[in-house]
Amino acid sequence: MTFELTVLGSSSALPTSTKFPAAQVLNAHERFFLIDCGEGTQIQLRKAKVKFGRMNHIFISHLHGDHVFGLFGLLSTLNLLGRKTTMHIFGHSDLKYIIAFYLEHFAPENSYEIEIHPVVKRQLQLIFENKAIEVFAFPLKHKVPTFGYLFREKKRLLNIKKEVIEKYNPSIKQIVEIKKGADLITEKDEIVSNKELTIVPPKPRSFAYCSDTMVYEKITSYIKGVDLLYHEATFLECDTKLAKSTSHSTTVQAATIAKKAGVKKLLIGHFSTRYNSYEEFLPESRKIFRHTEAAEDLSVYTI
Amino acid sequence: MTFELTVLGSSSALPTSTKFPAAQVLNAHERFFLIDCGEGTQIQLRKAKVKFGRMNHIFISHLHGDHVFGLFGLLSTLNLLGRKTTMHIFGHSDLKYIIAFYLEHFAPENSYEIEIHPVVKRQLQLIFENKAIEVFAFPLKHKVPTFGYLFREKKRLLNIKKEVIEKYNPSIKQIVEIKKGADLITEKDEIVSNKELTIVPPKPRSFAYCSDTMVYEKITSYIKGVDLLYHEATFLECDTKLAKSTSHSTTVQAATIAKKAGVKKLLIGHFSTRYNSYEEFLPESRKIFRHTEAAEDLSVYTI
Numbered sequence: 001m002t003f004e005l006t007v008l009g010s011s012s013a014l015p016t017s018t019k020f021p022a023a024q025v026l027n028a029h030e031r032f033f034l035i036d037c038g039e040g041t042q043i044q045l046r047k048a049k050v051k052f053g054r055m056n057h058i059f060i061s062h063l064h065g066d067h068v069f070g071l072f073g074l075l076s077t078l079n080l081l082g083r084k085t086t087m088h089i090f091g092h093s094d095l096k097y098i099i100a101f102y103l104e105h106f107a108p109e110n111s112y113e114i115e116i117h118p119v120v121k122r123q124l125q126l127i128f129e130n131k132a133i134e135v136f137a138f139p140l141k142h143k144v145p146t147f148g149y150l151f152r153e154k155k156r157l158l159n160i161k162k163e164v165i166e167k168y169n170p171s172i173k174q175i176v177e178i179k180k181g182a183d184l185i186t187e188k189d190e191i192v193s194n195k196e197l198t199i200v201p202p203k204p205r206s207f208a209y210c211s212d213t214m215v216y217e218k219i220t221s222y223i224k225g226v227d228l229l230y231h232e233a234t235f236l237e238c239d240t241k242l243a244k245s246t247s248h249s250t251t252v253q254a255a256t257i258a259k260k261a262g263v264k265k266l267l268i269g270h271f272s273t274r275y276n277s278y279e280e281f282l283p284e285s286r287k288i289f290r291h292t293e294a295a296e297d298l299s300v301y302t303i
Numbered sequence: 304m305t306f307e308l309t310v311l312g313s314s315s316a317l318p319t320s321t322k323f324p325a326a327q328v329l330n331a332h333e334r335f336f337l338i339d340c341g342e343g344t345q346i347q348l349r350k351a352k353v354k355f356g357r358m359n360h361i362f363i364s365h366l367h368g369d370h371v372f373g374l375f376g377l378l379s380t381l382n383l384l385g386r387k388t389t390m391h392i393f394g395h396s397d398l399k400y401i402i403a404f405y406l407e408h409f410a411p412e413n414s415y416e417i418e419i420h421p422v423v424k425r426q427l428q429l430i431f432e433n434k435a436i437e438v439f440a441f442p443l444k445h446k447v448p449t450f451g452y453l454f455r456e457k458k459r460l461l462n463i464k465k466e467v468i469e470k471y472n473p474s475i476k477q478i479v480e481i482k483k484g485a486d487l488i489t490e491k492d493e494i495v496s497n498k499e500l501t502i503v504p505p506k507p508r509s510f511a512y513c514s515d516t517m518v519y520e521k522i523t524s525y526i527k528g529v530d531l532l533y534h535e536a537t538f539l540e541c542d543t544k545l546a547k548s549t550s551h552s553t554t555v556q557a558a559t560i561a562k563k564a565g566v567k568k569l570l571i572g573h574f575s576t577r578y579n580s581y582e583e584f585l586p587e588s589r590k591i592f593r594h595t596e597a598a599e600d601l602s603v604y605t606i
Contacts, residue, residue, distance in 0.1 A: 013383055015376070017349040039376035040343040047320040065379040065409045072375070073318070073342035076368040080316050094408075101404050105397075106368045 001029045001132070003153060003205045004302045005228065008044035009036075010269040010295035012234050012248075013066045019297055020044055021066040022270060024230065025055070026151055026207060029132040034058045035149060035209050041070030042077050047298055052078060053085070057128065059135070060091030061211055062146035063098070072102055075114065079107045086113040090127055090137070092145050093118035119147050124222045129154070138222045140213035142247045148211075148219060150226070153204035164197045205303045208263075211270050214244060215253035220261040228303045229263040230295070232270035237284055239272075251281050255288035269295030304332045304435070306456060306508045307605045308531065311347035312339075313572040313598040315537050315551075316369045322600055323347055324369040325573060327533065328358070329454055329510060332435040337361040338452060338512050344373030345380050350601055355381060356388070360431065362438070363394030364514055365449035366401070375405055378417065382410045389416040393430055393440070395448050396421035422450050427525045432457070441525045443516035445550045451514075451522060453529070456507035467500045508606045511566075514573050517547060518556035523564040531606045532561050533598070536571035539578065540587055551575075554584050558591035572598030 004027050009020030021038025025045065032055040034041070045052070061067055071089075078087065089095060095116050103110055119127060119137045128135040136150040157179040164170070168186055170178065178184060184192045208223040211232035223229055233255075234248035243250045249257075251268060258266035266289050271278055278294065285292040293301070307330050312323030324341025328348065335358040337344070348355070364370055374392075381390065392398060398419050406413055422430060422440045431438040439453040460482035467473070471489055473481065481487055487495045511526040514535035526532055536558075537551035546553045552560075554571060561569035569592050574581055581597065588595040596604070 014380055015346050015349070017346065020346065021376070039373070040346055043318050043320065043323065043343055046318070063408070065375060069372075069375045069379070070342070072368060072372045073324070076372070077317055097408060105366070105400060 001153075002027050003029070003207075004300055005207060005230070005267075006048045006050070006300050007267075007269065007295045007297060008041055008048065009038045010271060010297050011066075012232075012270045012272050013064070014273045015039065015066075016273055019271070019273075021069070022061075022211060023067075023070060024209065025050055028151060028153070030054060031056070031130070031132070033135070033151065036061050036067045036211070037070040037074060038066050039069040039073075042074040044298065045074075048300075052081065052083070056085055056088060057135075058087065058089045058091075059137075059147075059149050059209075060089065060095060061140070061148070061209070062142060062144050063092055063094055064144065064212070067212075068095075068098060071098060072106065075099075075102055075110075076106055078112065079110050083112040086115050088115050088117060088128075090117045090119055090135075090149075091147065093120075121145055121147075124150070136222070138219060140210055140219065141216040142212045142214065146212060148209060148213070148222070150206065150208045150222060152206040152226075155204050156201040158194070158198035159201055160198055168192070207303055210257075212248060214247045215249050215257065217257070217260065220257060223261045223263065225262050225264070227264045228267060228301060229258050229261065229265070230267045230269060231257055233268035233281060233285060234270050234272045236275065236280055239274075251284035252288055255285040255292060258289045258292070264291065265301075266292045267295050267301060268292060271295075304456075305330050306332070306510075307603055308510060308533070308570075309351045309353070309603050310570075310572065310598045310600060311344055311351065312341045313574060313600050314369075315535075315573045315575050316367070317576045318342065318369075319576055322574070324372070325364075325514060326370075326373060327512065328353055331454060331456070333357060334359070334433070334435070336438070336454065339364050339370045339514070340373040340377060341369050342372040342376075345377040347601065348377075351603075355384065355386070359388055359391060360438075361390065361392045362440075362450075362452045362512075363392065363398060364443070364451070364512070365445060365447050366395055366397055367447065367515070370515075371398075371401060374401060375409065378402075378405055378413075379409055381415065382413050386415040389418050391418050391420060391431075393420045393422055393438075393452075394450070396423075424448055424450075427453070439525070441522060443513055443522065444519040445515045445517065449515060451512060451516070451525070453509065453511045453525060455509040455529075458507050459504040461497070461501035462504055463501055471495070510606055513560075515551060517550045518552050518560065520560070520563065523560060526564045526566065528565050528567070530567045531570060531604060532564065532566040532568070533570045533572065534560055535573035536584060536588060537573050537575045539583055542575075542577075554587035555591055558588040558595060561592045561595070567594065568604075569595040570598050570604060571595060574598075 008023035011019035231254040311326035314322035
């Protein structure tokens, strides 16, 4: 089952000729979850060959332009394509003003419903689930209300070994029970232990998105041990003061959070354009947390 | 003196992985005039290395999303860069709602003034001029009020031949008169004809932008003989009916307008994404009007 992240934009507020503003898309079992939607997101989605029809959920971290200006074009394109399925958008309740403006001025007869799911500022909260995954929101620390998102595969049932079906011919009811962990009682009243019948499925995978935020230790409890953590690292270590005053993080701070949370892998991004090159971001983070990667537009990260 | 057009986006309503939505920038004597502002315009401007500080005027054809969604990001970036100079935006008066929304939700303390210049629906009207150029607006025929724009260099004064200055040592006042066409009366009361004193400057150059519009013969009088005409050609000839019902033009219609207006060169664009390739647009237009080019993103056209 696919569980992979595509970075659509890795720049901070100012896009460049090679880096779009914030947006990522998570492919969770062939359902596409869009996270933030900076200007040009629909163009990047095209390049990443994401099927728009399989994208029904958008998660917005906060309402700064570089995280939402792509909504207008994306929603408008879906309308022109004649979409019928409801689009669910999660984020701060003021999203309603953005959507209302879009509908009033650009799509009074929008072809599909847009449902806004306001996220409120409290501890880790389940905001969405389907058969395969759960999505949680949690507060970050930025200049305006901002939310991090945790995507976690649900624990899968045990897989029954192929030969068990042939050998014991269990009923549907028995299969359901075995998949949950039960032993099998055969027609001859023999007990076959669950261990002999099943294969343990792969461990559920998880991804957390934390942008924009200043360093905020509280989140380590929410994102503990995730397979992949995306944490913004707008600034290099030399600009730690600037990071604080602008409510952003540095390379070192992002890596420190990753280390404290015991994540498997850290992905840094939301890079400021104030530096001559992006080369120093990665080594700075890696000094603290070795398993770091630096986000690049259209790179794919298998989780 | 530079007079050149850079196409920033050549797609129609739906952008693709290689074609951005509508936007162009005209470099007229190192001042940059932005025409339309589809999503991603600021990214394309970066790629085209346009200096944002030399861009003080934006001309919007009409208020469909694919021509204006890039305003949010562009205006926002200029704010983050601390711009102080007023930005002048020309277009339909409803532009005020878009700018008001941007200011209220994303830039309550915008660092610079935004001045909206409403264009009204009447014949060819002068809407802007500086020392070097004049800009005229005129109505097109589309589903909503839409304007074409004509950019024309002002007629330049005559150039005085270098040797004249040395030979006759004319006063400042005399120089001004000679440049306007006067003869020179020397200290010895000899008359030197203007022809002997001056070189005729190059003919003023002109560019017209016509998008979006259905075929509309009336514009040929406004754009007569322009050096470069950009005219939308959303559809191939086989979709002439569709062009009419959606208030757009075909390749053949655009070429026919160019021919009737006696323009020097036609540039077609705003291509629909409904076709498998863009290859047929150009030959179809060239059958009618040989001096046609097909717009490509980031191509530069010297006028």
